[in-house]
Amino acid sequence: MKFKVNGNEVFASTGGRPFDKKKPLIIFVHGSGLTHMTWVLQTRYFAFHGYSVLALDLPGHGLSGGKSLKSIEDMADWINSVIDSVGYKEASLVGHSQGCLITIECTARYPDKIKTLSLMGGAGAIPMNPELLALAENGDPKAVDLMMDWAHGPAGHFGGHPVPGLYHINTGGMLAKSRTIKETLAVDFRACDNYKNGFEAAKKIKIPTLSILATDDKMCPVKEGKKLADLIEGSKVDIIDNCGHMMLLEEADRVLKVLKLFITTNYPSK
Amino acid sequence: MSDKTKKGTDAKTYKFDTLSLHAGYQPHKNAGSRQVPIYQTTSYLFDDVDHAAALFNLERGGHIYSRISNPTVGVLEERVASLEGGTAALATSSGMSAIFLTVMTLCEAGDHLVVSSQLYGGTVNLFRLTLPKFGIKCTFVKPRDTEGFKKAIQKNTKGIFGELVGNPGNELMNMPEISKIAHEAGIPLIVDATYQTPYLCKPFEHGADIVVHSLTKWMAGHGSSMAGILVEGGNFDWMQNDKFPTMTKPYEGYHGLSFAEEFGPTAFTMKARAEGMRDFGPCLSPQNAWNVLQGIETLSVRMKKHCSNAEEMVKYLLGHESVAWVSHPSVPDHPDHELAKKLLPNGRGSMIAFGIKGGKDAGVAFINNVKLASHLANVGDTRTLVIHPASGTHSQMDEATLKFAGLSHDMIRLSVGIEDIDDIKNDFEIGFRAARKPRLVSNQ
Ligand SMILES: Cc1ncc(COP(=O)(O)O)c(C=O)c1O
Numbered sequence: 001m002k003f004k005v006n007g008n009e010v011f012a013s014t015g016g017r018p019f020d021k022k023k024p025l026i027i028f029v030h031g032s033g034l035t036h037m038t039w040v041l042q043t044r045y046f047a048f049h050g051y052s053v054l055a056l057d058l059p060g061h062g063l064s065g066g067k068s069l070k071s072i073e074d075m076a077d078w079i080n081s082v083i084d085s086v087g088y089k090e091a092s093l094v095g096h097s098q099g100c101l102i103t104i105e106c107t108a109r110y111p112d113k114i115k116t117l118s119l120m121g122g123a124g125a126i127p128m129n130p131e132l133l134a135l136a137e138n139g140d141p142k143a144v145d146l147m148m149d150w151a152h153g154p155a156g157h158f159g160g161h162p163v164p165g166l167y168h169i170n171t172g173g174m175l176a177k178s179r180t181i182k183e184t185l186a187v188d189f190r191a192c193d194n195y196k197n198g199f200e201a202a203k204k205i206k207i208p209t210l211s212i213l214a215t216d217d218k219m220c221p222v223k224e225g226k227k228l229a230d231l232i233e234g235s236k237v238d239i240i241d242n243c244g245h246m247m248l249l250e251e252a253d254r255v256l257k258v259l260k261l262f263i264t265t266n267y268p269s270k
Numbered sequence: 271m272s273d274k275t276k277k278g279t280d281a282k283t284y285k286f287d288t289l290s291l292h293a294g295y296q297p298h299k300n301a302g303s304r305q306v307p308i309y310q311t312t313s314y315l316f317d318d319v320d321h322a323a324a325l326f327n328l329e330r331g332g333h334i335y336s337r338i339s340n341p342t343v344g345v346l347e348e349r350v351a352s353l354e355g356g357t358a359a360l361a362t363s364s365g366m367s368a369i370f371l372t373v374m375t376l377c378e379a380g381d382h383l384v385v386s387s388q389l390y391g392g393t394v395n396l397f398r399l400t401l402p403k404f405g406i407k408c409t410f411v412k413p414r415d416t417e418g419f420k421k422a423i424q425k426n427t428k429g430i431f432g433e434l435v436g437n438p439g440n441e442l443m444n445m446p447e448i449s450k451i452a453h454e455a456g457i458p459l460i461v462d463a464t465y466q467t468p469y470l471c472k473p474f475e476h477g478a479d480i481v482v483h484s485l486t487k488w489m490a491g492h493g494s495s496m497a498g499i500l501v502e503g504g505n506f507d508w509m510q511n512d513k514f515p516t517m518t519k520p521y522e523g524y525h526g527l528s529f530a531e532e533f534g535p536t537a538f539t540m541k542a543r544a545e546g547m548r549d550f551g552p553c554l555s556p557q558n559a560w561n562v563l564q565g566i567e568t569l570s571v572r573m574k575k576h577c578s579n580a581e582e583m584v585k586y587l588l589g590h591e592s593v594a595w596v597s598h599p600s601v602p603d604h605p606d607h608e609l610a611k612k613l614l615p616n617g618r619g620s621m622i623a624f625g626i627k628g629g630k631d632a633g634v635a636f637i638n639n640v641k642l643a644s645h646l647a648n649v650g651d652t653r654t655l656v657i658h659p660a661s662g663t664h665s666q667m668d669e670a671t672l673k674f675a676g677l678s679h680d681m682i683r684l685s686v687g688i689e690d691i692d693d694i695k696n697d698f699e700i701g702f703r704a705a706r707k708p709r710l711v712s713n714q
Contacts, residue, residue, distance in 0.1 A: 016524075041331060045324060048329055063531070132279070146280075149282055157284060158292050159348040160294065160295065161331065164341075165344060166348070166358045175535060
């Protein structure tokens with residue numbers, strides 16, 4: 001669906017069901033340069049099972065208008081504005097990669113609004129590889145190739161997409177190229193690189209939190225994910241074998257199973 | 271994303287030859303089986319009622335019924351998608367059904383397509399005679415007439431379709447230019463790349479949006495199995511205009527799903543499967559998918575030999591006293607010689623057409639006397655194949671119709687195999703000797 005936030009048009013997938021304000025809200029926040037489509041194997045399930053779902057396209061990404069926001073802090077405030085704009089008082093947040101930085105910061109800033117937090121391939125900080133950052137800032141499509149290489153585990157490099165007929169690396173690459181690299185991916189990478197408040201924000205989080213990590217994640221290694229989780233009181237950690245950073249697609253069923261249990265337990269729909 | 275183990279900025283994703291052996295398959299999820307298992311089954315157990323509903327609602331990935339998808343067929347789909355540089359693919363029971371499903375996914379009654387006039391005969395029939403029965407009309411344009419494609423576009427045109435190298439005239443369509451014309455009109459370019467395989471040309475790199483193949487041919491190579499596939503490039507924006515409501519508007523058949531919104535770069539394949547495969551049903555059997563996979567494993571190795579043998583044969587035929595003319599993009603005076611160099615850098619393919627001196631009778635004698643080359647109605651087998659269209663496939667046509675189809679009485683169509691080149695030439699000598707005889711007789 002489309003709605004306005006701060007005067008700009010925003011697109012969010014509602015998971016194939018009409019948006020229904022009577023149901024509890026789950027917001028999904030994608031990673032660098034990507035779009036709402038990375039969440040297709042989680043969102044539709046929740047939308048068909050008692051939740052209202054918004055898988056957002058960040059400003060300047062996918063089908064959303066406006067320009068890409070330049071800092072994680074601005075993105076966190078923007079998520080808060082999204083919740084207000086759709087007429088909700090509270091929501092559950094789910095983030096992937098850069099989306100984890102955004103949702104951590106958002107939860108720390110708006111503790112009363114956010115009810116559960118689920119992090120996938122998250123870390124307290126995501127310092128960028130300088131070569132990758134330079135490629136993206138030059139608008140070089142090699143940045144996307146490199147990101148897709150590092151974002152998929154050895155198993156994902158062979159394929160084996162859960163949706164028959166889809167090929168991971170090329171699908172991800174197309175998503176990351178759907179808008180200009182300089183104006184989306186590069187801005188996101190720079191925002192990640194600049195963000196230093198992750199660990200401090202984590203210490204403030206007091207709501208149920210889940211971290212899903214993957215053994216072959218080169219972008220946010222398990223070690224980094226655990227370091228973050230250790231700072232969040234009572235947070236749960238689930239580690240997936242044989243899987244890379246794109247766990248929400250590479251091991252979509254496993255991710256859904258863990259997420260389902262976590263959200264339905266901690267933020268049940270009536 | 272600080273990756274200290276990585277040096278250099280080249281992605282280390284697998285390359286063509288590796289993908290042709292491995293893409294789409296994970297042994298650790300299949301009992302460690304090194305070879306792709308043949309899932310000879312019609313249907314798949316649901317964990318519970320919720321799982322069943324989730325699969326039907328496209329909430330989760332997975333298999334329901336082998337008309338819609340099958341794990342062995344899925345490996346083939348991913349493999350071809352990876353080799354083409356596409357996002358997704360849907361395999362079908364034949365090349366014809368891949369073309370049909372592509373058109374039915376794209377068009378509705380009242381729509382129109384602009385189509386190259388030099389196509390495989392079966393495809394011509396589909397576009398000329400069968401699709402009009404569904405209310406879909408086509409305008410044919412000669413492949414070299416790039417401007418003609420533009421002029422033929424109407425308000426209700428939903429795509430441009432062509433074969434990169436037309437059959438049997440070997441005329442090339444200027445894919446990069448024609449894709450610009452399509453994109454300016456907000457419609458996709460669909461290319462049948464059967465004759466090239468992704469080893470010779472990846473149409474997505476030259477602006478195509480959807481690629482179709484008859485896998486029956488070079489991709490499989492062994493000539494044992496019928497199969498087809500449609501592959502999606504993932505770059506076409508279905509939402510840029512209101513020409514494709516069945517891609518962009520809520521679809522009744524799936525709880526109001528909008529394929530373009532939900533699946534973006536894989537929307538076309540998702541729709542072709544969810545609607546086309548569900549409702550028309552030309553699914554590929556797992557055994558045939560497996561057979562085709564065996565062929566794809568050696569695609570590069572075979573295509574190299576096909577092309578080097580073809581170039582040898584071109585030289586041999588050009589220098590032969592019994593040959594009137596030779597058509598192949600590698601011949602320097604072929605009108606598309608330069609374009610072919612650009613679009614087909616790894617080889618110009620193994621289809622040759624040549625004229626035999628002595629016309630129709632000589633053609634018949636040649637075909638009846640070669641022993642190694644097989645006389646049959648197929649192309650792209652590992653074995654050398656020959657046919658004389660004027661006396662066989664096109665024997666009902668009069669002179670004018672033959673000419674329109676780019677055929678002549680003296681034409682022999684040759685699909686060069688990967689046998690020892692000397693054996694192919696020796697066999698042709700037998701054919702040419704026999705072809706010269708009727709003339710000697712008639713001269714007396
Ligand atoms: C270029 C081309 N496209 C499509 C087809 C149809 O494929 P199939 O015979 O697998 O249905 C053929 C068959 O000869 C072909 O040559």
